[in-house]
Amino acid sequence: xxxxxxxxxxxxxxxxxxxxxxxxxxxxxxxxxxxxxxxxxxxxxxxxxxxxxxxxxxxxxxxxxxxxxxxxxxxxxxxxxxxxxxxxxxxxxxxxxxxxxxxxxxxxxxxxxxxxxxxxxxxxxxxxxxxxxxxxxxxxxxxxxxxxxxxxxxxxxxxxxxxxxxxxxxxxxxxxxxxxxxxxxxxxxxxxxxxxxxxxxxxxxxxxxxxxxxxxxxxxxxxxxxxxxxxxxxxxxxxxxxxxxxxxxxxxxxxxxxxxxxxxxxxxxxxxxxxxxxxxxxxxxxxxxxxxxxxxxxxxxxxxxxxxxxxxxxxxxxxxxxxxxxxxxxxxxxxxxxxxxxxxxxxxxxxxxxxxxxxxxxxxxxxxxxxxxxxxxxxxxxxxxxxxxxxxxxxxxxxxxxxxxxxxxxxxxxxxxxxxxxxxxxxxxxxxxxxxxxxx
Amino acid sequence: xxxxxxxxxxxxxxxxxxxxxxxxxxxxxxxxxxxxxxxxxxxxxxxxxxxxxxxxxxxxxxxxxxxxxxxxxxxxxxxxxxxxxxxxxxxxxxxxxxxxxxxxxxxxxxxxxxxxxxxxxxxxxxxxxxxxxxxxxxxxxxxxxxxxxxxxxxxxxxxxxxxxxxxxxxxxxxxxxxxxxxxxxxxxxxxxxxxxxxxxxxxxxxxxxxxxxxxxxxxxxxxxxxxxxxxxxxxxxxxxxxxxxxxxxxxxxxxxxxxxxxxxxxxxxxxxxxxxxxxxxxxxxxxxxxxxxxxxxxxxxxxxxxxxxxxxxxxxxxxxxxxxx
Numbered sequence: 001x002x003x004x005x006x007x008x009x010x011x012x013x014x015x016x017x018x019x020x021x022x023x024x025x026x027x028x029x030x031x032x033x034x035x036x037x038x039x040x041x042x043x044x045x046x047x048x049x050x051x052x053x054x055x056x057x058x059x060x061x062x063x064x065x066x067x068x069x070x071x072x073x074x075x076x077x078x079x080x081x082x083x084x085x086x087x088x089x090x091x092x093x094x095x096x097x098x099x100x101x102x103x104x105x106x107x108x109x110x111x112x113x114x115x116x117x118x119x120x121x122x123x124x125x126x127x128x129x130x131x132x133x134x135x136x137x138x139x140x141x142x143x144x145x146x147x148x149x150x151x152x153x154x155x156x157x158x159x160x161x162x163x164x165x166x167x168x169x170x171x172x173x174x175x176x177x178x179x180x181x182x183x184x185x186x187x188x189x190x191x192x193x194x195x196x197x198x199x200x201x202x203x204x205x206x207x208x209x210x211x212x213x214x215x216x217x218x219x220x221x222x223x224x225x226x227x228x229x230x231x232x233x234x235x236x237x238x239x240x241x242x243x244x245x246x247x248x249x250x251x252x253x254x255x256x257x258x259x260x261x262x263x264x265x266x267x268x269x270x271x272x273x274x275x276x277x278x279x280x281x282x283x284x285x286x287x288x289x290x291x292x293x294x295x296x297x298x299x300x301x302x303x304x305x306x307x308x309x310x311x312x313x314x315x316x317x318x319x320x321x322x323x324x325x326x327x328x329x330x331x332x333x334x335x336x337x338x339x340x341x342x343x344x345x346x347x348x349x350x351x352x353x354x355x356x357x358x359x360x361x362x363x364x365x366x367x368x369x370x371x372x373x374x375x376x377x378x379x380x381x382x383x384x385x386x387x388x389x390x391x392x393x394x395x396x397x398x399x400x401x402x403x404x405x406x407x408x409x410x411x412x413x414x415x416x417x418x419x420x421x422x423x424x425x426x427x428x429x430x431x432x433x434x435x436x437x438x439x440x
Numbered sequence: 441x442x443x444x445x446x447x448x449x450x451x452x453x454x455x456x457x458x459x460x461x462x463x464x465x466x467x468x469x470x471x472x473x474x475x476x477x478x479x480x481x482x483x484x485x486x487x488x489x490x491x492x493x494x495x496x497x498x499x500x501x502x503x504x505x506x507x508x509x510x511x512x513x514x515x516x517x518x519x520x521x522x523x524x525x526x527x528x529x530x531x532x533x534x535x536x537x538x539x540x541x542x543x544x545x546x547x548x549x550x551x552x553x554x555x556x557x558x559x560x561x562x563x564x565x566x567x568x569x570x571x572x573x574x575x576x577x578x579x580x581x582x583x584x585x586x587x588x589x590x591x592x593x594x595x596x597x598x599x600x601x602x603x604x605x606x607x608x609x610x611x612x613x614x615x616x617x618x619x620x621x622x623x624x625x626x627x628x629x630x631x632x633x634x635x636x637x638x639x640x641x642x643x644x645x646x647x648x649x650x651x652x653x654x655x656x657x658x659x660x661x662x663x664x665x666x667x668x669x670x671x672x673x674x675x676x677x678x679x680x681x682x683x684x685x686x687x688x689x690x691x692x693x694x695x696x697x698x699x700x701x702x703x704x705x706x707x708x709x710x711x712x713x714x715x716x717x718x719x720x721x722x723x724x725x726x727x728x729x730x731x732x733x734x735x736x737x738x739x740x741x742x743x744x745x746x747x748x749x750x751x752x753x754x755x756x757x758x759x760x761x762x763x764x765x
Binding site: 132133134137157161 | 723
């Protein structure tokens with residue numbers, strides 16, 4: 001009996017994935033847990049494993065196809081068995097035209113697949129406009145052209161409210177109309193107001209054409225970053241506290257430790273020291289290790305530090321779980337492994353989630369100082385500059401050479417206030433300036 | 441006399457008692473209804489009050505109970521037969537579906553079947569997959585058989601009286617976890633109409649269509665939703681057959697959105713019927729697809745936590761409402 005291979009759900013808010021490549025072929029025998037394909041989600045490119053075993057009977061979909069979570073992407077069964085002719089029950093017609101042979105079983109196109117980025121989310125190329133029956137009727141009665149509206153309902157559906165709220169003469173509606181991502185804990189009041197209540201985004205003027213410009217389609221990850229950070233900047237009241245940290249002792253400690261570590265892969269980075277120090281400091285300031293949910297603040301008992309990793313086209317956060325409890329050596333090895341895999345698109349889904357506070361370190365890029373945008377629903381993020389040799393006033397009042405690093409915490413003012421953030425930074429500074437405590 | 445809050449158990453008991461005093465042809469039969477006073481104590485004291493002729497203990501044989509009750513009804517009596525739980529009504533399916541529901545039709549009206557079969561339904565009590573069904577919708581499939589599903593003491597009393605007085609067979613379904621629920625009931629005699637649903641809560645934002653245990657969950661969900669400014673209109677069907685959807689259509693034309701809530705399994709259930717009828721009657725008023733909240737499509741697990749997780753809950757209703765509001 002043929003069994004389907006499904007597009008897996010690799011994160012609580014993943015609705016669809018883009019097939020990047022297959023690593024298996026028809027006729028090959030696969031076992032549960034084997035890597036079968038690479039897919040791209042909103043967050044990263046990920047290798048996926050099969051949950052079923054058998055001989056591959058059919059692979060559905062070409063690289064580039066967008067497939068809804070839970071839809072079949074292939075079938076396994078006994079050698080020689082025919083794949084099911086009807087494909088998955090309820091599978092909709094293929095999104096692309098190339099589906100002569102696999103029409104019924106082709107990947108299910110996700111309604112409004114580009115809802116995050118495409119203008120006029122309710123419409124599509126073939127002129128179909130997604131609107132509820134009553135919205136259509138009311139628009140008809142009022143003489144409103146549905147093309148002028150952007151839907152606030154699921155999948156960009158134009159609802160009754162959208163028609164009733166529409167002011168004639170209003171500009172074509174906002175290009176971004178995706179509902180706020182729902183946090184895993186499903187809070188009673190969202191941290192960020194629903195799309196319908198948000199002020200509309202500025203209208204973009206016409207896209208220039210011609211030889212002087214190159215048009216780049218927004219990748220899924222860029223669209224996702226854009227969406228999340230616009231929401232963060234619009235709805236999270238950020239404030240910032242900066243301090244300067246004497247890193248001489250920390251760098252000396254790191255050098256000593258690394259002398260005793262033979263394997264390059266196990267050596268400790270400055271970032272590892274900072275992540276460890278942040279985690280230990282968060283123990284004292286649990287309020288900053290929390291998520292904000294409208295009428296509730298969820299303080300996390302585990303301290304999981306998100307580490308921002310730059311990719312060729314975007315960035316991801318990988319998570320150092322229980323960073324306060326993990327020894328520096330173990331953490332250094334883990335972090336390097338995760339970061340390397342993230343850059344190669346081989347990160348695991350659970351490594352991309354679960355962070356309770358984030359560290360963004362541009363130190364290796366020779367920057368003095370910068371400030372970072374909070375990754376909701378987290379309450380804070382630390383932006384770290386380079387540790388640099390600078391002239392300093394020594395204790396005896398004379399000038400000397402010191403090593404200083406600037407760090408700035410961005411905090412959600414709905415969760416915490418300036419004094420707490422300042423104390424946090426002071427504690428972090430003391431810890432990094434007396435770094436032996438990081439080893440305990 | 442002023443209304444007094446009584447339990448559903450007391451409401452059922454008083455309806456039976458009053459009808460047995462009112463009409464000598466009414467009698468009760470079933471497992472343990474006499475000496476023991478009923479598995480759910482609805483007929484406690486009846487044996488002393490009405491005697492062995494009108495309060496009859498039967499063997500543990502549901503086909504016999506339902507079959508002989510049909511015969512008694514055809515012969516002119518008004519039996520109120522009790523099948524301890526609806527899980528055992530499957531054994532009596534032929535008597536219910538092929539005898540009770542068909543006699544009047546098959547014999548061109550020469551016989552009436554003024555029969556009430558009382559039974560209890562519902563899961564959530566760790567009784568395992570075979571003893572936790574809420575399958576009343578199955579019985580509502582067949583023309584010729586009324587199916588009553590009261591959710592309050594007031595409704596239970598008025599509907600049971602109506603069922604006993606009506607000349608058609610009625611499967612009267614009581615929920616085993618709701619017998620202690622109280623609501624005000626007038627002391628005076630009253631009878632509710634057969635096949636009339638009832639608006640249990642007014643609201644403008646979404647219509648929740650439900651019955652019995654679903655009513656309890658839905659009212660809790662509606663209170664929570666109200667705190668967030670979402671006002672749900674809760675419509676209690678009260679009868680699955682005759683099914684009265686007029687108030688549902690009227691409500692839907694106001695709210696444009698509906699959620700159907702029930703303890704049944706999700707396939708071919710009340711939600712499927714109601715959603716289809718709303719789509720037909722109210723298509724031009726639809727602002728979102730009708731949502732359905734039902735039990736998971738599995739045999740009900742024994743483990744308490746998993747059993748409760750498999751059943752609907754106010755949280756699941758709130759989630760379904762928020763999908764469309």
